[in-house]
Amino acid sequence: MTSTLTIGRRRGGIEILQFVRDRTAMIFTFLFPALLLLLFGSIFGDDYDHPGLSAARVFSASMIAYGIVSTAFITMGVGIATDREDGTLKRLRGTPATAGAYFLGKLILVAALTAAEVLVLLGVGVLLFDMPLPSDAGRWFTFGWLFLLSVVACGLLGIAASALVRSARTAGAVLNVPVVALQFLSGVFIHPITQLPDWMITVASIFPVKWMAQGFRYVFLPDSAADLEAAGAWELGRIALVLGGWCVIGLVLCLLTFRWTNRRDG
Amino acid sequence: MTAIKARGLRKTYGTQIAVDGIDLDIATGEVFALLGPNGAGKTTTVEILEGHRRRTGGDVSVLGEDPGSASRAWRTRIGIVLQTASDAGDLTVAEVVRHVGGFYPRSRPVTDAIELVGLEDKAGARVRTLSGGQRRRLDVALGIVGRPELVFLDEPTTGFDPEARRQFWALIRALAAEGTTILLTTHYLDEAEALADRLAVIAGGVIVAEGTPATLGGRSAAGAVVRWGGDQEIRTDDPAALIAGLVGRGADLSGLTVSRPSLEDTYLSLIGEAR
Numbered sequence: 001m002t003s004t005l006t007i008g009r010r011r012g013g014i015e016i017l018q019f020v021r022d023r024t025a026m027i028f029t030f031l032f033p034a035l036l037l038l039l040f041g042s043i044f045g046d047d048y049d050h051p052g053l054s055a056a057r058v059f060s061a062s063m064i065a066y067g068i069v070s071t072a073f074i075t076m077g078v079g080i081a082t083d084r085e086d087g088t089l090k091r092l093r094g095t096p097a098t099a100g101a102y103f104l105g106k107l108i109l110v111a112a113l114t115a116a117e118v119l120v121l122l123g124v125g126v127l128l129f130d131m132p133l134p135s136d137a138g139r140w141f142t143f144g145w146l147f148l149l150s151v152v153a154c155g156l157l158g159i160a161a162s163a164l165v166r167s168a169r170t171a172g173a174v175l176n177v178p179v180v181a182l183q184f185l186s187g188v189f190i191h192p193i194t195q196l197p198d199w200m201i202t203v204a205s206i207f208p209v210k211w212m213a214q215g216f217r218y219v220f221l222p223d224s225a226a227d228l229e230a231a232g233a234w235e236l237g238r239i240a241l242v243l244g245g246w247c248v249i250g251l252v253l254c255l256l257t258f259r260w261t262n263r264r265d266g
Numbered sequence: 267m268t269a270i271k272a273r274g275l276r277k278t279y280g281t282q283i284a285v286d287g288i289d290l291d292i293a294t295g296e297v298f299a300l301l302g303p304n305g306a307g308k309t310t311t312v313e314i315l316e317g318h319r320r321r322t323g324g325d326v327s328v329l330g331e332d333p334g335s336a337s338r339a340w341r342t343r344i345g346i347v348l349q350t351a352s353d354a355g356d357l358t359v360a361e362v363v364r365h366v367g368g369f370y371p372r373s374r375p376v377t378d379a380i381e382l383v384g385l386e387d388k389a390g391a392r393v394r395t396l397s398g399g400q401r402r403r404l405d406v407a408l409g410i411v412g413r414p415e416l417v418f419l420d421e422p423t424t425g426f427d428p429e430a431r432r433q434f435w436a437l438i439r440a441l442a443a444e445g446t447t448i449l450l451t452t453h454y455l456d457e458a459e460a461l462a463d464r465l466a467v468i469a470g471g472v473i474v475a476e477g478t479p480a481t482l483g484g485r486s487a488a489g490a491v492v493r494w495g496g497d498q499e500i501r502t503d504d505p506a507a508l509i510a511g512l513v514g515r516g517a518d519l520s521g522l523t524v525s526r527p528s529l530e531d532t533y534l535s536l537i538g539e540a541r
Contacts, residue, residue: 001338001371014357014365021356087351091408094316094346095369096338 004101011097011105016112019075028172029075030113033067034120040189041129053225055191060125061220062188065212067117068150069179072110076158077175079106082168099258103159110155118147131220139219142236146215149243153208156250163257186210192228201230208246211239267294268327269416269447270315275324277310284310286471287324292449292464294415297442299462300451303537307471308451309349312420315449316346329416342370345414347405349421355394359385362393363407370412379411382440384433399430406434410441417441419450423457435460455529469537482532494522 019025037059044055083089092102125131134140158175165171185204187193193201193210204210217225218234226234270292277285285307292298302308313319314326317333317340326333331340354362360376367373374382380389383403388396396404402422409417419438423431431454438461442448452458458465459479466476475482490505495518502508505524512519527535 001342002369007369010365010368014361017361018354018356083353086353086355087348088353090318091346091348091351091353091366093318094341094344094348095366095412096341097369098338 001096004098004104007097007101008104009108011101012108012112015079015105015109019109019113025075029070029078030117031120033063033070033117034124036066037063037121037124038128041124050225050228053221054129056129057125057131057221058191058217058225060121060129060131061217062191062213063125064118064121064216065150065186065209066183066188067121068114068147068212069154069182069209071113071117072151072154073158073161074172074175074179075113076106076110076155077161077165078168078171079109080159080162081165081171084162085168106159107155110158111151114147114151125220134219142215143219145240146212146219146243149240149247150208150212150215153243153246153250156247156254157208160250160253160257182207182209186213187230188213193230194228205230205242208243211242215239268292269294269296269329270298270449271325271327272315273325275311275314275326276322277307277314277319278322283471285314285321288468288471288473290466290473292447294447295442295445297438297448297450297461297463299458299465300449300468301453301455301458301465301533302451302468303453306468306537308468309420311468312418312449312451316344316418317341318346342412343415345409345412345417347409347417347419347422349424351405352401355392357393358390359393359396359404359407360389362404363411366408367411373412374410376411379407382410383407383437399426402426403430403434403437406437410446414446416447416449419448421451421453423452423454431457455533459529467533467536475532475536479529482529482536490524490526492522492524494519496521 040059040063041056044059080089089102122131122133126133134143161175162171165174182204183189185196185200186207186209187196187204188209190196193204196204201210214229214234215236217229218236226232229235268291270290272288272290275285275288275290276283288307288311290311300308300311310319314321315328315333317328317336320334328336329340329343331337333340357365359380363379364376367376367379373379377386377389380386383406385400385403385407388400393401393404402425406419406422409419423434426434435457438448438450442461448461450461462479464476464478465482466473467482468474489501489503491499491501492505492508493499494512498517500508509519509522509524
């Protein structure tokens with residue numbers, strides 16, 4: 001019998017193929033964060049009196065968090081709601097393909113998309129806004145675990161959120177509202193985050209986005225920019241802790257809420 | 267050999283009873299049709315047999331396993347043709363068939379599966395661009411690409427034009443000729459009559475009649491109606507004797523017909539009684 005691993009890998013390939021062929025998904029999920037970065041970066045250009053810092057550079061770093069949320073959380077949430085509605089999940093359930101193979105395929109899709117998204121955003125940041133790439137291995141190591149924890153947390157939360165969505169038609173709109181609101185609260189669109197009222201920072205600190213954005217700013221901005229963070233420091237340990245916590249919460253929510261179908265019983 | 271065996275199958279949703287004690291015996295290699303009006307419990311029954319729904323009570327064995335706790339190996343032996351799927355729109359016909367075929371240990375070659383359902387011309391077309399009937403034929407291809415021993419078809423020809431239905435019937439006959447056991451549900455009596463070795467009528471969650479298309483509901487024993495000469499009509503249990511008598515009298519036998527109640531008459535009276 002074909003193993004779950006093999007089927008999962010093939011599901012990944014077929015998921016990527018479908019995503020790439022779906023122009024709406026390509027434009028609204030994949031290219032939208034890059035478009036926002038172009039706009040924000042060009043509008044606010046250079047209004048920092050901090051050495052080695054410009055608004056465009058700050059946006060380039062922070063917007064990676066938004067890109068990951070967009071490709072991991074939104075793609076996962078909308079994708080599963082769609083699969084539940086159009087018969088993809090029902091079909092798979094009637095075949096020897098397992099739920100594990102299905103999720104492996106989704107994870108491959110999300111990981112590949114997110115990696116491509118980050119490359120596009122870095123490309124815009126480096127080529128258009130002169131954001132230098134870090135030269136020390138330590139920062140790249142941080143980038144690695146930060147990326148991994150972010151993708152897993154957002155992907156799992158996307159799976160959980162798909163249970164809240166009633167229909168695939170509205171999934172994009174329903175999931176984007178909290179996501180865009182969180183970007184404002186979390187210092188992705190507004191930097192430094194200390195401009196925000198304290199309660200907003202407190203609310204944002206509960207969710208992963210603030211920590212993701214903070215971590216990517218650590219990776220791509222000079223050390224001195226730590227002054228502009230809410231705590232006046234990068235807080236790498238806390239970032240890892242919060243994101244790790246959300247991975248666990250996401251996994252538990254997935255196991256509790258995942259449904260094969262959108263009808264009673266299933 | 268029994269492919270499907272059910273005893274006292276029940277399914278309730280709260281206080282609502284969808285299936286109220288059904289017994290089924292379907293032999294290996296048989297084409298069995300489940301007929302019944304909307305809401306009779308056909309789809310619920312089939313989904314329980316497919317392992318897509320949990321039953322509330324009763325014993326069920328499908329290919330020797332309980333579908334409620336069936337193994338992956340069991341899944342390789344059954345094929346399910348979905349009724350309303352609209353998935354994989356951005357893939358081509360050949361891509362989807364290849365992908366789904368890859369789940370099974372001894373699947374049909376992609377071109378064979380596509381040819382069986384008559385979609386050769388559309389193999390390279392995006393699924394989104396298929397007509398309704400072509401889309402359903404693709405669903406059949408996906409249901410049989412793994413060479414299942416047992417195929418479930420839930421109202422497979424709903425929305426087909428007459429020609430597409432005839433082609434579809436030929437396909438089912440070809441599968442049956444390979445020895446595949448087929449359980450289909452349908453609204454169409456002519457379809458059940460054309461395809462099924464045996465059929466059962468389900469109404470209000472119970473089976474109200476079971477038999478071959480020729481004998482269902484006492485159809486073969488029911489009186490025949492003899493019509494002749496334009497407006498003459500007699501109901502009789504012995505049409506041969508009646509006709510011999512008519513010939514002896516030199517009656518005008520132009521337009522002579524002898525008919526048993528149609529399957530539709532029998533069906534309508536069966537589900538009428540059940541209501």
